[in-house]
């Protein structure tokens with residue numbers, strides 16, 4: 001029997017999972033349930049990338065809840081590999097607020113505190129927690145650990161966390177938290193393998209997938225990030241607007257008479273690449289389109305990313321390296337090229353061939369800043385933190 005830890009990343013339309021051996025943290029299998037809310041199905045592959053469900057297994061219908069899908073998944077895992085003994089589960093939880101600065105074992109009281117944070121991450125936190133509750137019902141004694149996207153940013157200074165609003169709101173927790181911390185933690189741990197300069201390295205990591213943010217790292221620790229109080233701030237994303245003049249929201253409330261729920265939907269679901277292109281939130285689709293609005297959306301995406309990155313440079317007093325990661329960062333040579341074009345003033349020079357080939361080092365030898373591609377692995381960070389905590 002192989003003792004294993006399961007990682008779960010439960011989102012609104014998908015549940016990603018991975019199994020790791022507790023002995024040596026080697027991956028055993030990974031997969032995801034996709035299309036939740038429509039016609040959910042399972043895709044999974046083993047460590048060699050061999051497809052374990054071909055075609056994808058259909059599992060339920062429009063009405064299937066996260067709870068029923070998680071129980072289905074746990075039964076499938078049990079039946080699929082009887083040689084695996086599940087010892088613990090680690091979850092990605094988007095918001096840990098001010099109290100949870102590290103991975104934490106889930107107890108009824110922890111769960112209550114995490115539920116109180118749902119309003120701070122309305123589109124993510126509830127799904128993360130419903131996965132925890134589903135597993136508690138399925139196996140009440142199985143230890144579960146919550147790993148937070150916010151924890152990694154606790155090293156930021158008080159100044160970096162402040163909004164310029166009256167103090168009473170700050171005291172009530174309206175501060176910048178920062179997200180994608182599990183991904184930044186993974187990259188920070190990988191950096192020494194790649195960097196020319198190690199000590200005090202000043203690095204900006206661009207985690208650009210469907211959700212997107214940037215983090216300024218000094219010597220592997222978070223100094224500042226583009227996401228703030230919620231995962232809406234900062235970069236333009238697939239469907240989210242990123243930074244927006246707060247006056248626009250007042251205008252929508254007062255003059256368009258939009259409700260808070262309608263504004264929330266517009267900013268989280270109808271904006272970003274989708275809103276500007278009017279075509280799709282998917283970068284690959286936009287890159288293949290010849291519609292001028294698709295091109296404008298990509299150009300704005302890259303312009304905004306470069307502006308945000310440039311402002312983060314000032315928090316580091318300079319820059320030694322840029323890292324691209326996540327779906328777009330790891331795969332889109334076009335986006336990396338366009339962002340780096342705006343950064344020529346920093347001495348950034350790409351090696352075009354290396355960029356087109358998605359090499360790990362994509363800067364030219366003459367570049368004053370190293371530019372890297374490092375594929376992220378949030379699941380491994382969760383698995384290791386879960387193992388460490390329970391040991």
Ligand code: ADP
Nearest residue numbers: 209210211281282283284285326327328331332
């Ligand atoms: P999530 O935030 O949902 O985890 P991902 O990190 O998987 O998202 O990133 C999804 C994004 O990556 C999509 O916009 C997709 O189009 C983009 N992407 C993936 N592969 C490519 C590619 N080869 N070229 C351009 N974009 C890509």
